Amino acid sequence: MSFAATFSEAFSLIASLDGRVAEIVLLSIQVSGSAVVIGTFIGLPLGAVLAIGRWPGQQVGTVLVNALMGAPAVVIGVVVYLLLSRSGPFGHFGLLFSPTAMVIAQTVLVIPLMAAIARQVVEDAWQRYAEELQVMRFNWWHSLTTLLYDCRHSLLVAVLAGLGRAMSEVGAVMIVGGNIDGVTRVMTTAIALETSKGDLPLSIALGLVLISVILILNVVAHLMRAWAMKRYG
Amino acid sequence: MFPVTLSGVRFQPNGRTVLDGVDLELGDEGITLVMGPNGAGKSVLLRTLCGLIEPSAGSLTWAGGARPERGVMMVFQHPMMIRATVLENVALGLKPLGVPGAERRRRAADILERVALADRAQDSARHLSGGEQQRLALARAWLTKPRLLLLDEPTAALDPSATAEVERIIREIRTDGTRIVMTTHNLGQATRLGDDVIFISHGRVREHTPVQRFFARPASEEARLFIQGELPWRMAL
Numbered sequence: 001m002s003f004a005a006t007f008s009e010a011f012s013l014i015a016s017l018d019g020r021v022a023e024i025v026l027l028s029i030q031v032s033g034s035a036v037v038i039g040t041f042i043g044l045p046l047g048a049v050l051a052i053g054r055w056p057g058q059q060v061g062t063v064l065v066n067a068l069m070g071a072p073a074v075v076i077g078v079v080v081y082l083l084l085s086r087s088g089p090f091g092h093f094g095l096l097f098s099p100t101a102m103v104i105a106q107t108v109l110v111i112p113l114m115a116a117i118a119r120q121v122v123e124d125a126w127q128r129y130a131e132e133l134q135v136m137r138f139n140w141w142h143s144l145t146t147l148l149y150d151c152r153h154s155l156l157v158a159v160l161a162g163l164g165r166a167m168s169e170v171g172a173v174m175i176v177g178g179n180i181d182g183v184t185r186v187m188t189t190a191i192a193l194e195t196s197k198g199d200l201p202l203s204i205a206l207g208l209v210l211i212s213v214i215l216i217l218n219v220v221a222h223l224m225r226a227w228a229m230k231r232y233g
Numbered sequence: 234m235f236p237v238t239l240s241g242v243r244f245q246p247n248g249r250t251v252l253d254g255v256d257l258e259l260g261d262e263g264i265t266l267v268m269g270p271n272g273a274g275k276s277v278l279l280r281t282l283c284g285l286i287e288p289s290a291g292s293l294t295w296a297g298g299a300r301p302e303r304g305v306m307m308v309f310q311h312p313m314m315i316r317a318t319v320l321e322n323v324a325l326g327l328k329p330l331g332v333p334g335a336e337r338r339r340r341a342a343d344i345l346e347r348v349a350l351a352d353r354a355q356d357s358a359r360h361l362s363g364g365e366q367q368r369l370a371l372a373r374a375w376l377t378k379p380r381l382l383l384l385d386e387p388t389a390a391l392d393p394s395a396t397a398e399v400e401r402i403i404r405e406i407r408t409d410g411t412r413i414v415m416t417t418h419n420l421g422q423a424t425r426l427g428d429d430v431i432f433i434s435h436g437r438v439r440e441h442t443p444v445q446r447f448f449a450r451p452a453s454e455e456a457r458l459f460i461q462g463e464l465p466w467r468m469a470l
Contacts, residue, residue: 132313135283135306136377137329146325150315232316233359 009201014208021202025209028186031099031173032166035106039162043111044155047118048144052126062119068112074171080105081175097178102186105172110162117158121151153228156221164214234295234304234380235261235412237282242291244277244436251277253436254291261380263428264403264413266444270459274436275416279383282414283307303330306379310386312370314358319350319369322358326373340376348372348402364395371402375409382406384415388422400426420460424448432456 013021050062082088084096084104095101125147133143148155170188177184179193187206194203237259244252252274259265267275280286281293283305295301315322324334324341332340345351348368353361358369367387374382384403388396396419403426407413417423423430423444430447432440432455439453451457 129313129315131280131285132307132309134285136326136373137303139329142329146315146328149317153316228316232357233314 006200006204010204010208013201013205018205021205021209023182024185024187024190024206025213027099027184028167028188028210029213031102031186032106032163034103035110035166036159036163038103038107039110039114039166040159042107043114043162044118044148044158045144046111047115047120047158048122048148050115050119051122052130052140052143052147065112065115065119069116071109071112072171073109073169074175076109077105077172077175080108080172084176096176097180097184099177099184101176102173102184105176106166106169109169109172110166113165114158114162117161118151118155121154121158122147125151153225153232156225160218160221163217167210167214234301235259236296237381238292238294238297239281240292240294242281242288242293244274244281244286245289251436252281252288255436255438257431257438257441259381259412259414261412264407264415264426265429265431266423266427267414267416267431267433268418268423268459269433269439273433275433276385277436278431278433279307279385279414279416282381283383301380303377304380305383306374306377306381307383307385308367308370308374308387310389312366312373314361314366314369317358318355319358319361320345320354322369323373323376326376330377341372344372344376347375347405349398362395364391364398367391367395367399368402371399371406375402375406375411378409379411381412381414384413386416386418388417388419396422420448432459434459 046065050058050065080101081096083090084093084101085091086096095104126143129147129150133146138146168188170192173179173184173186174189174192177186177189179185179189185193187210191203191206191210194200194206237257239255239257242252242255242257243250255274255278267278269275277286281288284300285307293300315325320338320341323345324337327337327340342351342354345354348371350361350365350368350372353365358366361369371384371387387403388399391399400422403413403415415426427444429441429443431438432442432447432451432453434455440447440451440456442452447456448460451460
C-alpha cells in the first residue's frame with residue numbers, strides 16, 4: 001500500500017467513526033482521564049506540601065519526586081505488575097489485566113510529574129506570601145489551600161503535563177493491561193501492535209486521534225489560562 | 234497585651250548589626266510613627282514586633298509576658314493579593330479564625346464599605362491601583378480586629394489623594410480601638426497622623442517623643458538634619 005493510500009485509509013477510518021477506533025479512543029480517554037483526576041488530587045497537594053513544609057526528610061522527598069518524574073514507564077509497569085500479580089500483596093483483588101490496573105499504573109506514573117511541577121509553582125508563591133501568611137497566623141493547612149487556590153491557573157500546566165504523559169505512555173499499560181482486544185487495548189498499545197502487524201492505516205488513524213486529543217486539550221487549557229490571567233491578573 | 238516592652242533588643246544577621254540595643258515601651262493607645270533614614274532598621278523593628286524576626290539578644294515582652302497568639306497584624310508595603318476577587322482577598326483575613334465561609338464574605342462586604350471599595354468587590358484584586366490595594370490590605374487586617382496594627386510605609390509611592398484616603402482609614406481603625414505603629418518617610422503625614430515619633434538611626438532609638446516636640450525641638454542632631462532633609466548619606470548608612 002502506498003504512503004498516500006495508507007493515509008487516505010487512515011482518514012476514512014476516522015471519518016467513518018470506525019467502531020474499533022472509537023472503542024480504543026474511548027478506553028484511552030477513560031483510563032488516562034481517571035489517572036489524571038486521581039493524580040491531580042494526590043500530586044498537586046503533595047507538591048504543595050514539599051514546597052511549604054519544613055520537616056525532616058523534605059529535601060529527600062523533593063529529590064525522590066524529581067527522580068521519579070523521569071522514571072521509565074516500563075519500570076513503573078513492572079512494579080505495579082508485581083504488586084497486582086497473584087503472588088503480590090494486592091493479588092487477591094484480581095485487578096491485573098484490567099482497566100483499573102492501567103489506571104493505577106498511570107496514576108503512579110503521573111503523580112511525581114505533577115507533584116514536581118506543583119512544587120515549583122507553589123514554592124514561588126510561598127516565597128512571596130510566606131511572611132504575610134505567617135503574620136495572619138495561617139497554619140500549615142490554610143497556607144496550603146490558599147496557595148493551591150492562588151496558583152490554580154498555573155497548576156493547569158501540571159495537569160496537562162500529567163495528561164500528556166499518561167496518554168502517550170505505552171510501557172506500563174502494556175505490562176499491567178496486557179493489551180487485550182476490547183478490554184485493555186488503548187491507543188498507544190494498539191498503535192504498537194498494529195504497526196508490528198503491518199496494519200498501518202489503523203495505527204495512523206489512532207495516532208492522529210491521539211495527537212488531536214492532546215492538541216485540543218492544550219488549546220482549551222491555554223484559552224482557560226488566558227481568560228484567567230485577564231480576569232485575575 | 235500592653236505595654237509592649239523591648240529591652241536591649243539586638244538583631245545581627247550574619248554579623249551585621251541591624252538593631253543595636255533597642256529599648257522601647259509602647260502603651261495601649263495612639264499612633265506611633267517610626268521614622269529614620271533608609272536602612273536605619275524601621276521595618277526590622279516592625280518585623281520584630283510581629284514575630285517575623287527573632288532578636289539575636291534582648292527581650293520583648295507583652296504586658297510582662299509572652300507574645301499573644303492573636304491580636305497583632307501587619308500590613309506590608311506590597312501586600313499579598315491572591316488571584317481572586319477583592320471580596321475573597323479581604324475575607325482571607327478571617328480564614329485562620331475558623332469563621333464559616335458565608336460569614337467571612339458577609340463581614341468582608343461590610344468592611345469594604347468602610348474602606349470605599351464596595352463597588353470593586355467582584356473585581357480582581359490584582360487589577361486595583363496601588364492605593365486601592367493598600368486599602369484592601371488595611372480592610373483585611375481591620376476585619377480581624379487587631380489590638381496592635383503594624384504598617385510598613387502604607388502610603389509609599391501613593392499620590393496625595395490616595396494617601397489621604399489611606400490616612401482616613403488609619404484614623405478610623407485607631408478610633409475603633411486599635412493601637413497603630415507605622416513607618417513613614419512622609420513628614421507631613423507624621424504631623425497629620427502621629428501622636429508620637431520613634432526616630433531610629435543605625436539600629437538605635439535616638440528619640441521617642443510626642444510628634445510636636447519632635448518637630449519643634451528634636452533632641453539629636455541626626456533628627457534635626459532628617460527633619461530638614463539634610464541628613465548626609467554617610468550618617469544615614
